[in-house]
Amino acid sequence: MNPMGMPGGGPGSGRNSAQDKQWLSEHPVSLKRIAALFRPHLASVGVVMALIVASSIIGLAQPFIVRELIDDAIPNSNVRLLLLGAGGLVLISLVTAILEVIQTWRATLMGQRVMHGLRTGLFTHLQKQSLGFFTNSRSGDVQSRLINDVGQMQSVITNSATSIASNLTTVVATACAMVAISWKLSLISLVVLPPAVLLAKQTAKLRRAVTGKRQREMSNLTSLIEERLSISGVRLAKIMGTGSADAAAFEDSSHKLIDLEMKSALAGRWRMATMSIIFAAIPAVLYLVAGLPATGQGMSIGTLVAFTGLQAGIFRPVMGMMQISVQWVSAMALFSRVFEYLDTDQALPVAPRPRAIDAENLRGEVQLRDVSFRYPEAHRATLDQLDLVLEAGTMTAVVGATGSGKSTLGSLLPRLLDPTSGQVLLDGVDLKEFDPESIAQVVSVVAQESYLLHASVRENLLWAAPKATEAELWQALEAAQIAELVRGLPQGLETQVGQRGHRFSGGEQQRLAIARTMLRRPKVLVLDEATSALDTVTEALVQQALDELAVGRTTLLIAHRLSTVMRADRIVVLEDGRIAESGTYDELLQLGGRFAQLVSRNELAQRAS
Template sequence: MTVRPTDYPDAAAPAGAAPPPTEPVLTGRGGKGGGAMTIDPRDRVQLAEAPVPLSRVLALFRPHRVRVAVVMALIVASSIVALAQPFLVREAVDVAIPEQDVRLLLLTVGGMVAVAAVTQLLGVVQTWLSTEVGQRVMHELRTAVFTHLQRQSLGFFTRTRAGEVQSRLTNDVNGMQGVVTSTATTIAANLTTAVATFVAMLALSWRLSLLSLLVIPPALWLTRRVALVRRAIKAAQQRHLADLNHQIQEGLSVSGVRLAKTLGTSERTAEHFEATSHDLVHLELRSQLAGRWRMATMQIVFAVIPALIYLAAGLPATSGGMTIGTLVAFTTLQAGIFRPLLGLLNMGAQWVASMALFSRVFEYLDLEPDLPVPTRPVALDPARVRGDVRLEGVTLRYTGADHDAVHDLSLDVPAGSTLALVGPTGSGKSTVASMLVRLQDPDAGRVTIDGIDVRDLEQPVLASVVGIVSQESYLVHTTVRENLLLARPDAPEAELWRALAAAQVADLVASLPDGLDTVVGARGFRFSGGEQQRLAVARTILRDPPVLVLDEATSALDTRTERSLQRALDELAQGRTTITIAHRLSTVRDADRIAVLERGRLVESGTHDELVSAGGRYAELVAVGEPVQAPVG
């Protein structure tokens, strides 16, 4: 048996001693390996809240059951073939060498090499197949989760903690990959190896096997116990290091230094840092001493075990006529049984950690979409849509709110006309826009386009019918060309330039060194806010929707940028049913109809002149707001 340098990191391996099992790197939740593991309390809570039936996990592997069966067969075959090694050693030591039988010696030596080669080859094939199965299962699961989450409403993402979705889709799924490709095969290999090794030990010497049964359990318990102590110390070190890094990041950042100086907390911050650093000194001392004590204890234990075996083999009462070859073969087997036994001791913790990962991912797969997909979608050709928009008695209350965001609201927007929605903040204007594009569904009533309930349209069809330009335009971190092609993947370059020209941004893009292939940067930071808005308008023009929603598209812009963008929006609105939501009343005075909302209710509607003359709520908004001017350009 080969003793690896990592088996004895602090001292040379003593002659004839069985090498202690290495303590693997512990990876926290879901960590795997043969070293000491404890069940994470968070995993217990996760499984208590969302238990996972084993049948559901096994169902993931059903399409790959042939490969899984082959992997299991290879594990068993590899374990059995490897057991031939000590018997070959016994034959060489007891027969071939003493009797100078060259032929037998060549056969046994060749057999040893063949055993090593076959087990390694089987290991390569096993790794290849298990990794392939794991990758395929993870690919299918990752894709299923991503696709399912895309069906969730916008409300799901607003109420879900930032980073939680990404964590489950990446960290948890990647952790499950380790479960699929390593943990399951490791448990199977450990179990097979432990059983086969002990059977071989019994075949060689039942007396020494009984002695091993007395010695091995306490040795395993001591090894695991010391490893758990060291793991606890390492965990404390990691927490303190994380705290130290957090203090460095906050205390030495520009904002942190400014805060400390303005509040006079520099001295307290330094004292806190000193205390954390001081704790790390003690933890490092404990860690090093625990490591030395661990190695010292294990060196003694693993020196005692072969010594007792040699003693039993040498005493006439217990030897049973044992040969030297049998003794060598037995000690080799006895040394190899520790690693799989330690692995089996961790099976419970590995199982809980693994099932907790599946539980977290299945939780997302089991989410019922707030906006269900239509069971019988209406076939609608966007090119034939007239654009008649109606809200019929619509009511919507957000979760946790004490009043309706929109209450019993009815609006009629004939095809090709323009409707402006105005009102104070919180009056329900953006809620109306979100229902039109089906980011929200009403609790009562319905929203229709050409008499068809938007809930009966598939999302791609609805997106091609209703286009929206909002205050917060979003550009993907890629080129201008790719951002535009999101609207129409098959659009030729000439149409891209026509859309940019209509959005008053063609000259800007043409002046860039890379033109359409200019990378916009994260969230479009390469361009100003107004330029981003105009690129978003160009994208909507390219989609050519018959219904257009302008949700406060210019409210955050300066006057000059607003004028340029307003010209682009006017170009975009021509010939379409347009619903404009605005705080600046000057942008809506020429609308065919203006609807005034307050606390989700329609309080008055009419043209600009009619509403001003009526002296109602709209007239009050005009009086307290900016002066109403004729639209620019």
């Protein structure tokens, strides 16, 4: 379940109509809200509808021309009428073809613009959510809504909506034309319409059920590919020796798809065959009625041919109309699913008139004033009425047992989280008053796990500073103690780092991340256990890079290894979200309290190892 209690699959991902209906009953969507998406494109909507109506009406002139050709032009050798009729048929085909191309172009363009606005709006909205939202959400579900659901909505807009409008217009216009040509034959055609509609509806239900199973199995196959063939999945499979089992699972899923594809291909074929027989029987009945003396008096050959042409053309749009309910429910479920994410409260609200940070004149003093923080699912506060000042240009180390609130404290400074109560101030101004992007320009974080883009070394560095020069890139790499390694690579800065940076070791990834941070020249720096996962030799290199990075900056050092805190100007010991002790390294050792106990335990652990 995702954070709002929604199943991961969601509508439009292999669900059947019943599931979509249940979803809509729980998450209703307003037609007014959907209409609002099209309000900026009313002119395009009007043009598309006009093109549909014009194409349908112009196309209906064809059977009337055929009737005149058969009843008058051909038997009477009326050359003028024959030329006009033949030319009219060609002209009608040409005009309707041109109108359909223009209609498709305008409808697709309108749909793409609507979906562009919805897609970018959803992406921007999700960017503003707190880390807690993504921690409790399945990444696959977020991606599915942003890509798959919006993509399927595009199909609904450009294909289904125009198809419904076109079918409805064609049915109404064709029915009127049929009555105008022969009301008697129209009654006969309408008699066989109900059973044809019933068979079409049953066929649609059968195919929908099979298609739902096929899509679910396809989703399962896709998940297997994504999980087993990602670099982490392949690595885990090789370590665990599960390659054969993974291949067997993939083969089983693929085999199931064979059966489902066959069922999908054959679903409703007998019913469709029955419908074909009915369709074939209708012209036969019409010919019989036209030929019998009692019913065919006064009916010309041209009238019969024109009518059968109209009759044959009306059933396709009628069958299309039968799918409206299914398409409607699926479309509404997709809109509801996307709107629910858009309606998610922004956990980190932006001030109505956010202030920009003057980075040049910023001192970098950080103050936490009576700060408390409680996670929604927690029974107690992680931080409890915390008061702390980080002097500008100094390093403050925070130590404490696991769960004491160190990382939560570190997340408050770049405003990844907001305190439940209290204030976090930067140079005396509450962080909530600043533009979030301004905060990101002056507050940077180097965490235990670095994240590198699947791109070149150069692109990863420029991600932090797009305008950085070649010299500045190498200067940052030098300071991060990794320039020599990059120079030794065959492609240098153009070397691809691989998925999540797996081309490099953990320590190398950390140093690249540090170089990237240096290019931003932050005034406030958070080092969140940046060396805790490294070996001693690599830690020394990374620590040297961090020392270079921290010079002249207000630094919050969240430490796991106590050896890293000796150079800090001040050490704060957290316990249950409160400050238990505070002072320099020597002062806290002399105090003989919590910090001294931690140091003692750490020394014992090192001797034991």
